[in-house]
Amino acid sequence: MALKMHGSLSSARLGDLLGTTGEAARQQLVKLAKDGLVAASDQPGPVGRPLQIWRLTPEAATRFPDTHAALTVQMLDIVRATLGEGALDTIVAARETQTLASYGAAMEDRISLRDKVAALADIRSAEGYMAEWREEPDGSLVLMENHCPICAAAAVCQGFCRAELEVFQTVLGADVRRTEHMLSGARRCAYTITQGEDDTHD
Numbered sequence: 001m002a003l004k005m006h007g008s009l010s011s012a013r014l015g016d017l018l019g020t021t022g023e024a025a026r027q028q029l030v031k032l033a034k035d036g037l038v039a040a041s042d043q044p045g046p047v048g049r050p051l052q053i054w055r056l057t058p059e060a061a062t063r064f065p066d067t068h069a070a071l072t073v074q075m076l077d078i079v080r081a082t083l084g085e086g087a088l089d090t091i092v093a094a095r096e097t098q099t100l101a102s103y104g105a106a107m108e109d110r111i112s113l114r115d116k117v118a119a120l121a122d123i124r125s126a127e128g129y130m131a132e133w134r135e136e137p138d139g140s141l142v143l144m145e146n147h148c149p150i151c152a153a154a155a156v157c158q159g160f161c162r163a164e165l166e167v168f169q170t171v172l173g174a175d176v177r178r179t180e181h182m183l184s185g186a187r188r189c190a191y192t193i194t195q196g197e198d199d200t201h202d
Contacts, residue, residue, distance in 0.1 A: 003038065004064060008055040029054050037063065069152035076156045088157050096163035103171045113195055116172050117141045141193040143168075148182050148189060155183060165191075 002017045003009060011029055012022035032038040037060040045051030079087050106123055110116045117133050121143060124131035128149035134142050154160045161183065168176045172193060180190035 003054065003056050004060075008053045010051055010053055014054065072150075072153045073156050076153060080157075089159060092157065092159040092163050095160070096167055099164075100167050100170060103167060107171055113172065113174055113193070114141065116174075117143055117193055120168065120172065136192075139194075142179075143191045143193060144180075145189045146187075151182060158183065168193075 002014055006017065009017070010022070011026035014029070015022040015025035018025060029038055029040070033040065037057055038054050039057050040052045040054050042050035043053050076088065079091065103120065103123060107116050107119050110119050114135065121131040121133045124143075124145060128147060130146040132144050132146070134144075136142060148154065150160060161178075161181070165176060165178060168191060175194045177192045178189065179192050180186040180188055182189050
Protein backbone atom coordinates (compact mmCIF):
# COMPACT_ATOMS: atom_id res chain seq x y z
CA MET A 1 0.00 0.00 0.00
CA ALA A 2 2.88 2.38 0.77
CA LEU A 3 4.41 1.77 -2.65
CA LYS A 4 1.00 2.27 -4.26
CA MET A 5 0.44 5.55 -2.46
CA HIS A 6 3.95 6.98 -2.67
CA GLY A 7 5.46 5.40 -5.79
CA SER A 8 8.95 3.92 -6.01
CA LEU A 9 10.82 3.98 -2.68
CA SER A 10 14.07 2.88 -1.12
CA SER A 11 13.84 0.32 1.66
CA ALA A 12 15.03 2.98 4.11
CA ARG A 13 12.26 5.38 3.12
CA LEU A 14 9.72 2.57 3.20
CA GLY A 15 10.90 1.63 6.67
CA ASP A 16 10.32 5.22 7.82
CA LEU A 17 6.78 5.15 6.45
CA LEU A 18 6.02 1.83 8.11
CA GLY A 19 7.64 2.74 11.41
CA THR A 20 10.31 0.06 11.18
CA THR A 21 13.92 -0.22 10.06
CA GLY A 22 15.09 -0.10 6.48
CA GLU A 23 16.50 -3.62 6.80
CA ALA A 24 13.18 -4.99 8.06
CA ALA A 25 11.44 -3.31 5.13
CA ARG A 26 14.03 -4.71 2.72
CA GLN A 27 13.42 -8.25 3.99
CA GLN A 28 9.71 -7.88 3.30
CA LEU A 29 10.44 -6.45 -0.15
CA VAL A 30 12.65 -9.43 -0.97
CA LYS A 31 9.76 -11.77 -0.07
CA LEU A 32 7.38 -9.76 -2.26
CA ALA A 33 9.92 -9.84 -5.10
CA LYS A 34 9.96 -13.65 -4.96
CA ASP A 35 6.19 -13.53 -5.49
CA GLY A 36 6.65 -11.21 -8.45
CA LEU A 37 4.86 -8.31 -6.78
CA VAL A 38 7.76 -5.84 -6.53
CA ALA A 39 10.99 -5.25 -8.44
CA ALA A 40 14.13 -3.24 -7.70
CA SER A 41 16.37 -1.07 -9.82
CA ASP A 42 19.59 0.79 -9.01
CA GLN A 43 19.81 4.57 -9.06
CA PRO A 44 22.82 6.80 -8.35
CA GLY A 45 23.18 7.36 -4.62
CA PRO A 46 25.37 9.39 -2.30
CA VAL A 47 29.13 9.16 -2.79
CA GLY A 48 28.62 7.19 -5.98
CA ARG A 49 26.98 4.24 -4.28
CA PRO A 50 23.92 2.91 -6.13
CA LEU A 51 20.63 3.20 -4.29
CA GLN A 52 18.16 0.34 -4.66
CA ILE A 53 14.67 1.63 -5.45
CA TRP A 54 11.64 -0.63 -5.20
CA ARG A 55 8.49 -0.41 -7.29
CA LEU A 56 5.30 -2.43 -7.76
CA THR A 57 5.07 -4.78 -10.74
CA PRO A 58 1.96 -5.04 -12.96
CA GLU A 59 1.11 -8.30 -11.17
CA ALA A 60 0.65 -6.35 -7.92
CA ALA A 61 -2.45 -4.67 -9.37
CA THR A 62 -4.48 -7.76 -8.42
CA ARG A 63 -3.88 -6.99 -4.73
CA PHE A 64 -5.82 -3.71 -4.88
CA PRO A 65 -9.55 -2.99 -5.27
CA ASP A 66 -10.80 -3.55 -8.82
CA THR A 67 -14.37 -2.84 -9.92
CA HIS A 68 -13.97 -3.75 -13.59
CA ALA A 69 -16.36 -6.69 -13.20
CA ALA A 70 -19.06 -4.43 -11.74
CA LEU A 71 -18.47 -1.90 -14.50
CA THR A 72 -18.77 -4.60 -17.17
CA VAL A 73 -22.07 -5.79 -15.73
CA GLN A 74 -23.33 -2.22 -15.56
CA MET A 75 -22.38 -1.57 -19.18
CA LEU A 76 -24.09 -4.76 -20.36
CA ASP A 77 -27.23 -3.82 -18.43
CA ILE A 78 -27.18 -0.37 -20.04
CA VAL A 79 -26.77 -1.86 -23.51
CA ARG A 80 -29.67 -4.24 -22.92
CA ALA A 81 -31.92 -1.52 -21.47
CA THR A 82 -31.19 1.18 -24.04
CA LEU A 83 -30.38 -0.71 -27.24
CA GLY A 84 -32.13 -4.03 -26.72
CA GLU A 85 -31.15 -7.69 -26.65
CA GLY A 86 -30.13 -7.55 -30.29
CA ALA A 87 -27.30 -5.15 -29.46
CA LEU A 88 -25.96 -7.61 -26.89
CA ASP A 89 -26.08 -10.35 -29.51
CA THR A 90 -24.05 -8.12 -31.83
CA ILE A 91 -21.41 -7.59 -29.13
CA VAL A 92 -21.19 -11.32 -28.44
CA ALA A 93 -20.93 -12.11 -32.17
CA ALA A 94 -18.17 -9.54 -32.67
CA ARG A 95 -16.19 -10.97 -29.75
CA GLU A 96 -16.72 -14.47 -31.11
CA THR A 97 -15.37 -13.44 -34.53
CA GLN A 98 -12.28 -11.83 -33.02
CA THR A 99 -11.61 -14.78 -30.73
CA LEU A 100 -12.04 -17.26 -33.56
CA ALA A 101 -9.50 -15.40 -35.70
CA SER A 102 -7.00 -15.15 -32.84
CA TYR A 103 -7.29 -18.79 -31.78
CA GLY A 104 -7.26 -20.01 -35.36
CA ALA A 105 -4.03 -18.15 -36.09
CA ALA A 106 -2.42 -19.62 -32.97
CA MET A 107 -3.27 -23.16 -34.09
CA GLU A 108 -2.22 -22.99 -37.73
CA ASP A 109 0.66 -25.41 -37.21
CA ARG A 110 -1.21 -27.80 -34.92
CA ILE A 111 -2.29 -30.96 -36.72
CA SER A 112 -3.49 -33.51 -34.16
CA LEU A 113 -6.44 -32.94 -31.88
CA ARG A 114 -4.20 -33.45 -28.85
CA ASP A 115 -1.86 -30.70 -30.03
CA LYS A 116 -4.79 -28.38 -30.67
CA VAL A 117 -6.27 -28.96 -27.22
CA ALA A 118 -2.85 -28.40 -25.62
CA ALA A 119 -2.52 -25.14 -27.54
CA LEU A 120 -6.03 -24.08 -26.54
CA ALA A 121 -5.25 -24.75 -22.88
CA ASP A 122 -2.13 -22.57 -23.17
CA ILE A 123 -4.09 -19.77 -24.83
CA ARG A 124 -6.85 -19.88 -22.26
CA SER A 125 -4.37 -19.93 -19.36
CA ALA A 126 -2.69 -16.84 -20.78
CA GLU A 127 -6.12 -15.19 -20.77
CA GLY A 128 -6.62 -16.00 -17.08
CA TYR A 129 -8.73 -19.16 -17.23
CA MET A 130 -6.16 -21.35 -15.41
CA ALA A 131 -6.74 -24.08 -17.99
CA GLU A 132 -5.36 -27.60 -18.13
CA TRP A 133 -6.17 -30.71 -20.13
CA ARG A 134 -5.89 -34.48 -19.95
CA GLU A 135 -6.53 -37.55 -22.06
CA GLU A 136 -9.06 -40.08 -20.81
CA PRO A 137 -8.67 -43.89 -21.14
CA ASP A 138 -11.32 -43.93 -23.89
CA GLY A 139 -9.24 -41.51 -25.97
CA SER A 140 -11.41 -38.47 -25.37
CA LEU A 141 -9.77 -35.26 -24.20
CA VAL A 142 -10.91 -33.04 -21.33
CA LEU A 143 -10.26 -29.30 -21.13
CA MET A 144 -10.66 -27.86 -17.63
CA GLU A 145 -10.83 -24.17 -16.73
CA ASN A 146 -10.38 -23.53 -13.02
CA HIS A 147 -11.14 -19.81 -13.20
CA CYS A 148 -13.37 -17.59 -15.30
CA PRO A 149 -12.20 -13.98 -15.65
CA ILE A 150 -15.45 -13.05 -17.42
CA CYS A 151 -17.78 -14.81 -14.99
CA ALA A 152 -19.61 -11.62 -13.98
CA ALA A 153 -20.29 -10.73 -17.62
CA ALA A 154 -21.28 -14.30 -18.49
CA ALA A 155 -23.77 -14.37 -15.62
CA VAL A 156 -25.53 -11.35 -17.12
CA CYS A 157 -25.23 -12.47 -20.74
CA GLN A 158 -24.85 -16.21 -21.18
CA GLY A 159 -24.32 -15.66 -24.88
CA PHE A 160 -20.64 -15.37 -24.01
CA CYS A 161 -20.60 -19.00 -22.82
CA ARG A 162 -22.46 -20.19 -25.91
CA ALA A 163 -20.08 -18.33 -28.20
CA GLU A 164 -16.99 -19.73 -26.47
CA LEU A 165 -18.30 -23.25 -26.90
CA GLU A 166 -18.83 -22.64 -30.61
CA VAL A 167 -15.32 -21.17 -30.94
CA PHE A 168 -13.83 -24.27 -29.29
CA GLN A 169 -15.73 -26.53 -31.68
CA THR A 170 -14.62 -24.59 -34.73
CA VAL A 171 -10.92 -24.19 -33.92
CA LEU A 172 -10.56 -27.79 -32.74
CA GLY A 173 -12.61 -29.32 -35.55
CA ALA A 174 -14.10 -31.68 -33.00
CA ASP A 175 -17.19 -32.31 -30.92
CA VAL A 176 -17.01 -30.24 -27.72
CA ARG A 177 -19.46 -30.82 -24.89
CA ARG A 178 -19.54 -28.77 -21.69
CA THR A 179 -19.76 -31.19 -18.78
CA GLU A 180 -19.19 -28.77 -15.89
CA HIS A 181 -20.29 -25.13 -15.76
CA MET A 182 -19.46 -22.53 -13.12
CA LEU A 183 -22.71 -20.70 -13.78
CA SER A 184 -24.56 -23.90 -12.87
CA GLY A 185 -22.74 -24.12 -9.54
CA ALA A 186 -19.74 -26.24 -10.53
CA ARG A 187 -16.27 -25.47 -9.20
CA ARG A 188 -14.94 -25.08 -12.73
CA CYS A 189 -15.90 -25.32 -16.38
CA ALA A 190 -14.95 -28.56 -18.12
CA TYR A 191 -15.32 -29.76 -21.70
CA THR A 192 -15.16 -33.25 -23.15
CA ILE A 193 -13.65 -33.24 -26.64
CA THR A 194 -13.95 -36.06 -29.17
CA GLN A 195 -13.05 -36.29 -32.84
CA GLY A 196 -16.06 -35.50 -35.00
CA GLU A 197 -18.25 -32.67 -36.16
CA ASP A 198 -21.40 -33.26 -34.09
CA ASP A 199 -23.55 -30.44 -32.76
CA THR A 200 -22.39 -28.75 -29.55
CA HIS A 201 -24.25 -29.19 -26.30
CA ASP A 202 -24.25 -27.20 -23.06
